[in-house]
Amino acid sequence: MRGIGLLLLAVLLLSGCAQKGGKVVSPDLKPVPVPEGARCPECGMFVKDYENWACEAILDSREVKFFDDPGDMFIYYSKHRGSMAKIYCRDYYTQRWVDAERAYYVTNAAIPTPMGFGIVVFASREDAESFRRDYPSGDVLTFSEVVERGVTLK
Amino acid sequence: MSLEKHRNLLDYAVSFLLRRKGKNFATVLVFTLVVFTLASVVMMMGSLKQEARETLSLAPDITVQKIIAGRQGLVPLEYATAIEEIRGVSRVEPRIWGYYYDAEEDATYTIIGVESLTGLPFEVRGNLSESAVIVGEAIAREKRLRIGDRLILRDHRGEYVKFRVVGIFSSRSALQSADIIVMPRSEARKFFGIPKEYSNDLAVYVANPAELSNIAIKISQKLPDARVLTKQQIRETYDAIFGWRSGVFLAAILGAILAFAILVWDRASGLTAEEKKEIGILKALGWSTGDVLEMRTFEGVVLALNSYLAGVLLAYLHVFYLGAPLLKPVLLGWSTLYPEFELMPAVTFEDLILIFVISVVPFLAAIVVPSWRASTIDPDEAMRGI
Numbered sequence: 001m002r003g004i005g006l007l008l009l010a011v012l013l014l015s016g017c018a019q020k021g022g023k024v025v026s027p028d029l030k031p032v033p034v035p036e037g038a039r040c041p042e043c044g045m046f047v048k049d050y051e052n053w054a055c056e057a058i059l060d061s062r063e064v065k066f067f068d069d070p071g072d073m074f075i076y077y078s079k080h081r082g083s084m085a086k087i088y089c090r091d092y093y094t095q096r097w098v099d100a101e102r103a104y105y106v107t108n109a110a111i112p113t114p115m116g117f118g119i120v121v122f123a124s125r126e127d128a129e130s131f132r133r134d135y136p137s138g139d140v141l142t143f144s145e146v147v148e149r150g151v152t153l154k
Numbered sequence: 155m156s157l158e159k160h161r162n163l164l165d166y167a168v169s170f171l172l173r174r175k176g177k178n179f180a181t182v183l184v185f186t187l188v189v190f191t192l193a194s195v196v197m198m199m200g201s202l203k204q205e206a207r208e209t210l211s212l213a214p215d216i217t218v219q220k221i222i223a224g225r226q227g228l229v230p231l232e233y234a235t236a237i238e239e240i241r242g243v244s245r246v247e248p249r250i251w252g253y254y255y256d257a258e259e260d261a262t263y264t265i266i267g268v269e270s271l272t273g274l275p276f277e278v279r280g281n282l283s284e285s286a287v288i289v290g291e292a293i294a295r296e297k298r299l300r301i302g303d304r305l306i307l308r309d310h311r312g313e314y315v316k317f318r319v320v321g322i323f324s325s326r327s328a329l330q331s332a333d334i335i336v337m338p339r340s341e342a343r344k345f346f347g348i349p350k351e352y353s354n355d356l357a358v359y360v361a362n363p364a365e366l367s368n369i370a371i372k373i374s375q376k377l378p379d380a381r382v383l384t385k386q387q388i389r390e391t392y393d394a395i396f397g398w399r400s401g402v403f404l405a406a407i408l409g410a411i412l413a414f415a416i417l418v419w420d421r422a423s424g425l426t427a428e429e430k431k432e433i434g435i436l437k438a439l440g441w442s443t444g445d446v447l448e449m450r451t452f453e454g455v456v457l458a459l460n461s462y463l464a465g466v467l468l469a470y471l472h473v474f475y476l477g478a479p480l481l482k483p484v485l486l487g488w489s490t491l492y493p494e495f496e497l498m499p500a501v502t503f504e505d506l507i508l509i510f511v512i513s514v515v516p517f518l519a520a521i522v523v524p525s526w527r528a529s530t531i532d533p534d535e536a537m538r539g540i
Contacts, residue, residue, distance in 0.1 A: 052362050092365065094361050095362050131241075
């Protein structure tokens with residue numbers, strides 16, 4: 001019975017996907033809410049299920065890409081940095097969108113993230129330091145420092 | 155043509171059943187009883203879990219109480235400030251609420267103080283002055299209140315306080331709303347006599363669910379005399395209680411189900427000499443093995459479907475109309491979580507299939523397999539009774 005339920009759910013999700021085949025755009029470079037059925041371009045996971053870790057990138061074409069883990073966003077950035085106009089990530093504590101390039105990151109964090117990259121996003125350096133005191137592991141880095149070091153799965 | 159044949163076989167099966175009224179009636183009775191018991195447990199647990207889920211969806215992420223000498227006391231408002239400083243806390247709400255015993259109706263109501271009467275998910279009409287209240291539909295029914303009526307309650311000093319009813323709310327779940335009176339927080343504070351710098355408990359809201367347990371730990375470190383309850387803990391407690399109780403009960407009736415299975419097997423597999431003879435005559439008259447088998451299957455289906463439908467229907471009436479009087483003593487304990495409440499009908503398709511699979515399918519198997527063996531015997535042998 002549970003199997004049938006899952007199957008139905010899968011069919012529903014897939015059909016939802018097909019309907020929402022259209023691209024999400026943000027003409028004014030403002031963050032947009034994660035739509036149902038959006039998939040991460042790097043790992044293919046549904047982003048809505050991991051909303052508190054979500055990042056989004058607005059491309060030069062104003063199309064929005066959604067990521068379920070900040071690590072996926074960094075990998076995408078390493079391949080497409082020339083065509084990305086604006087990137088937003090969710091602040092760990094407040095869950096508000098923050099400008100990714102001005103955010104602070106704790107890498108090798110000691111908590112599980114959806115893809116296991118272990119990168120956590122913060123609006124301020126103090127927040128990031130406070131997090132590292134709670135979960136003593138990893139480094140506090142800026143956006144460019146994370147890009148420089150490169151992102152790999154733990 | 156062929157449809158006509160099946161109809162005739164069904165006809166024959168029914169008349170076959172009616173010829174052995176007493177015996178078949180006993181089977182239907184036992185079968186109905188088994189389905190009824192199973193369905194009652196499944197429906198009641200489904201309903202309780204649904205109630206718990208809906209109640210929990212309204213609960214704050216973390217509830218903070220103050221414990222004085224092992225008992226719950228009033229929470230000073232400094233606690234709220236201390237908690238607000240913790241990173242990741244989006245909002246702390248000091249709550250004023252309590253129980254009120256209405257001697258006239260011999261009932262206990264829950265009075266809840268809210269910041270403002272507007273913006274609640276209920277319709278509000280009339281003058282939202284200071285003494286306005288919204289009451290649950292059970293209270294409105296008991297006290298025959300309508301919007302605009304006066305409600306008089308005795309406050310903590312024993313003085314009568316007049317309130318005006320500006321709304322009556324009803325929700326699908328009786329548990330949440332039936333006995334609730336909602337009034338402005340300042341009014342509730344005055345009514346209960348709770349000092350300005352205290353509240354009953356604190357509702358803490360957390361933005362990121364991943365940080366919830368860490369925040370709970372930080373609160374109990376910061377405030378050692380606080381009791382910190384997370385939504386997750388409450389949910390686990392509910393699940394454990396309901397899961398354990400229904401598990402114990404299902405284990406207890408497992409014996410009954412087994413006894414039923416043995417009875418069915420015995421009845422169906424041990425074809426009497428008379429039944430064998432009948433099958434022999436049918437075969438001599440030109441019935442094929444398939445026809446006999448189909449007739450026997452129809453027989454089983456008629457018995458099983460009637461028992462299943464009767465059992466499920468009775469269980470529904472028992473649980474949702476009568477409030478499960480037969481199960482309550484066995485499953486007592488859920489009622490200590492809350493004051494008495496009506497079970498809200500919550501039957502899923504999956505529940506019905508579950509009951510069907512446990513009861514009807516084994517019965518059909520038990521009835522068809524032995525008949526198949528019987529129907530392959532030689533008619534000559536069968537009629538001579540060898």
